[in-house]
Amino acid sequence: MTDPIIETHDLTRVFDGVRALDRVSLSVPRGTVLGLLGHNGAGKTTLVNILATLLPPTSGTARVAGLDVVARSRDVRARIGLTGQFAAVEEQLSGMDNLVLVAKLLGARSAQARRRADELLERFELTSAAHRRVRTYSGGMRRRLDLAVSLVGRPDVIFLDEPSTGLDPASRIELWRIVAELVTEGATVLLTTQYLEEADRLADTITVLAGGSVVATGTSAELKSVVGKRSVHLTLTTAADVDAAAAGLRGLGMQVHTDAARATVSTPVDAASDLAVVMRFLDEARIEFKELDLTEPTLDDVYLSLTADRAKAEVRG
Amino acid sequence: MNAETWRGCGAPRQIAVLTVWCLRTLVSDRRVVVFSVLQPLIMLVLFTQVFGAVANPANFPPGVSYVDYLLPAVLVTTGIGPAVAAGASLVREMDRGALTRFRAMPLGLHWVLLARSLSDMSRVGVQSVVLLASGALLFGFTAHGGVLGSVAALLVALLVIWTLMWIFIAFAAWLRSPEIMQSIGFVLVFPLMFASSAFVPVANLPGWLQVVATVNPMTYAVNAARHLSMGEPVGTSVLLAITTSVGLLAVAGFLAARGFRRPLTR
Ligand SMILES: Nc1ncnc2c1ncn2[C@@H]1O[C@H](COP(=O)(O)OP(=O)(O)O)[C@@H](O)[C@H]1O
Ligand SMILES: [Mg+2]
Numbered sequence: 224m225t226d227p228i229i230e231t232h233d234l235t236r237v238f239d240g241v242r243a244l245d246r247v248s249l250s251v252p253r254g255t256v257l258g259l260l261g262h263n264g265a266g267k268t269t270l271v272n273i274l275a276t277l278l279p280p281t282s283g284t285a286r287v288a289g290l291d292v293v294a295r296s297r298d299v300r301a302r303i304g305l306t307g308q309f310a311a312v313e314e315q316l317s318g319m320d321n322l323v324l325v326a327k328l329l330g331a332r333s334a335q336a337r338r339r340a341d342e343l344l345e346r347f348e349l350t351s352a353a354h355r356r357v358r359t360y361s362g363g364m365r366r367r368l369d370l371a372v373s374l375v376g377r378p379d380v381i382f383l384d385e386p387s388t389g390l391d392p393a394s395r396i397e398l399w400r401i402v403a404e405l406v407t408e409g410a411t412v413l414l415t416t417q418y419l420e421e422a423d424r425l426a427d428t429i430t431v432l433a434g435g436s437v438v439a440t441g442t443s444a445e446l447k448s449v450v451g452k453r454s455v456h457l458t459l460t461t462a463a464d465v466d467a468a469a470a471g472l473r474g475l476g477m478q479v480h481t482d483a484a485r486a487t488v489s490t491p492v493d494a495a496s497d498l499a500v501v502m503r504f505l506d507e508a509r510i511e512f513k514e515l516d517l518t519e520p521t522l523d524d525v526y527l528s529l530t531a532d533r534a535k536a537e538v539r540g
Numbered sequence: 541m542n543a544e545t546w547r548g549c550g551a552p553r554q555i556a557v558l559t560v561w562c563l564r565t566l567v568s569d570r571r572v573v574v575f576s577v578l579q580p581l582i583m584l585v586l587f588t589q590v591f592g593a594v595a596n597p598a599n600f601p602p603g604v605s606y607v608d609y610l611l612p613a614v615l616v617t618t619g620i621g622p623a624v625a626a627g628a629s630l631v632r633e634m635d636r637g638a639l640t641r642f643r644a645m646p647l648g649l650h651w652v653l654l655a656r657s658l659s660d661m662s663r664v665g666v667q668s669v670v671l672l673a674s675g676a677l678l679f680g681f682t683a684h685g686g687v688l689g690s691v692a693a694l695l696v697a698l699l700v701i702w703t704l705m706w707i708f709i710a711f712a713a714w715l716r717s718p719e720i721m722q723s724i725g726f727v728l729v730f731p732l733m734f735a736s737s738a739f740v741p742v743a744n745l746p747g748w749l750q751v752v753a754t755v756n757p758m759t760y761a762v763n764a765a766r767h768l769s770m771g772e773p774v775g776t777s778v779l780l781a782i783t784t785s786v787g788l789l790a791v792a793g794f795l796a797a798r799g800f801r802r803p804l805t806r
Contacts, residue, residue, distance in 0.1 A: 238805075272803070275644045276643075276644065277643050277644060277803055277804070278803045279803070297548075297646050298646075300548075300644055300645055300646040300647075301547040301548050301646040302547070303644065305641075305644040307640065309636070309640075311636075311637060311638065311640045311641035312637060312638070312641075313565070313637045313638045314637065315565060315568060315569075316564075316565070320564075321638075324557070324561055324638065325641070325645070326546065327549075327553075327557045328548075328549065328554060328557050328558070328642075328645060328647060329546035329547065329548055329549065329645070329646070330546040330547065330548055330549035330553070331544065331546050335544060339544075372641065375546070376545060376546045376547065377544075377545045377546075
């Protein structure tokens with residue numbers, strides 16, 4: 224396989240005693256999407272800023288397109304597009320002028336710059352607002368323009384820091400479509416998000432950050448299978464059955480959660496054999512069920528359990 | 541499909557594109573344009589009326605009026621405002637808009653500062669020309685040193701203002717606080733302007749103010765511009781103004797570029 228296009232090794236950044244990033248090592252293959260998932264303060268922006276050469280690491284190394292982000296920062300900048308958490312566009316210029324300015328600074332001639340601007344305006348459905356000042360744009364339009372401006376030079380690597388924060392659902396779906404399109408065109412995308420759904424939808428690989436450290440990495444399916452368990456949800460007929468089933472399953476060493484109002488009993492299951500145990504028990508105890516559901520863990524469960532572990536570890540440490 | 545990929549351009553083109561962008565931003569605000577033209581006129585009216593009333597004609601050689609003496613000084617002092625403003629606006633704009641985007645682009649960030657200073661200086665240049673023209677046409681200013689003398693005075697004034705501007709840009713790049721910039725502006729503007737040879741001869745100032753005026757770089761700039769404009773023997777004043785300016789400009793430019801390149805933290 225080809226070399227990873229983004230690679231970090233023990234990347235650490237300390238801000239006056241705060242470890243915003245703590246020995247983060249990751250590797251992103253070309254043409255894929257890495258989702259960096261984490262709550263506020265997890266270190267997502269710090270990581271993006273280091274990779275985008277905006278911030279030097281305290282220690283550790285990072286390479287983008289094979290280039291060290293500190294030693295070769297200018298060459299890295301020639302290959303990346305960054306859409307930060309706050310729109311980096313000029314309010315008193317039009318959308319068109321913003322795009323043309325950046326295109327020219329990247330070396331495009333006037334005619335080329337305008338052609339590229341037209342192309343991007345069309346793609347991001349901003350053509351009708353092309354000549355209006357950005358000041359008059361809605362939040363969603365501004366975000367789209369910001370993303371469009373980051374794509375002017377056709378970068379190899381695109382960083383999107385919380386791209387859908389503050390977007391309405393329609394704009395969010397539109398953004399997801401654009402990200403998917405960029406990847407089919409060969410770009411590599413690193414996006415940060417607090418939304419599990421977004422990471423699940425867009426990312427080939429998800430890296431979960433908590434307190435500046437990577438707490439898990441994998442595909443969404445891998446994360447679920449490694450950390451989360453599937454659960455059996457039984458809907459029973461009577462309250463007495465609920466009590467009997469809960470007591471019986473606990474007796475078999477299972478963790479049981481009951482919901483008396485809905486007459487449900489839930490228990491995590493590790494493997495098919497566990498499910499068989501549950502079934503055999505119900506059969507022998509002659510407890511009838513109306514419904515039996517087997518649910519996959521959501522990414523939310525994964526995230527909560529991972530970050531909860533991490534928080535516990537921190538309290539102990 | 542796989543059309544042009546742009547990876548950046550050389551310094552001259554960066555400077556040109558950035559300067560045109562700054563100028564367009566400047567001109568797009570009509571108020572700035574109007575105010576730029578009005579400001580030197582207001583200064584000239586105020587100073588000639590206020591100080592002209594008390595200036596003693598006996599202090600001037602025959603044929604030299606107070607406006608002849610004052611105008612080259614105003615040429616220098618009108619630039620103090622724009623110089624301070626350049627620092628203030630940099631602080632204001634540093635963490636938003638295109639200035640943040642440029643940090644992740646293959647650009648020399650120092651060219652961004654250069655472009656901003658050039659566009660601000662073009663405004664000062666226009667103001668200076670307005671000042672000279674209106675002085676001659678409306679206020680009876682006579683350039684005893686001829687057109688050449690006035691042009692030379694103008695160039696020295698622009699160099700000194702450019703230096704002052706870079707000093708404020710350097711402050712802005714390192715301090716990054718609107719409040720501190722404003723305080724520095726308040727603290728420095730009036731002494732720079734008034735504790736100098738701009739409005740009255742230094743010899744006429746009280747003793748302690750003479751000391752301040754003697755170390756005030758504006759005094760040298762004003763003296764040089766005045767000598768050139770009035771066609772007096774320049775002595776060492778021009779050389780002194782130019783060398784101190786260039787020296788300070790180099791230091792301030794270097795510090796500004798260094799300071800501006802430091803990461804934004806928020
Ligand atoms: N410039 C800074 N100075 C001090 N602390 C900072 C700075 N930037 C970030 N931090 C701290 O580093 C941690 C990670 O921040 P950040 O990378 O912005 O997280 P996220 O983007 O995931 O919300 C937080 O605790 C934050 O307070
Ligand atoms: Mg963030």
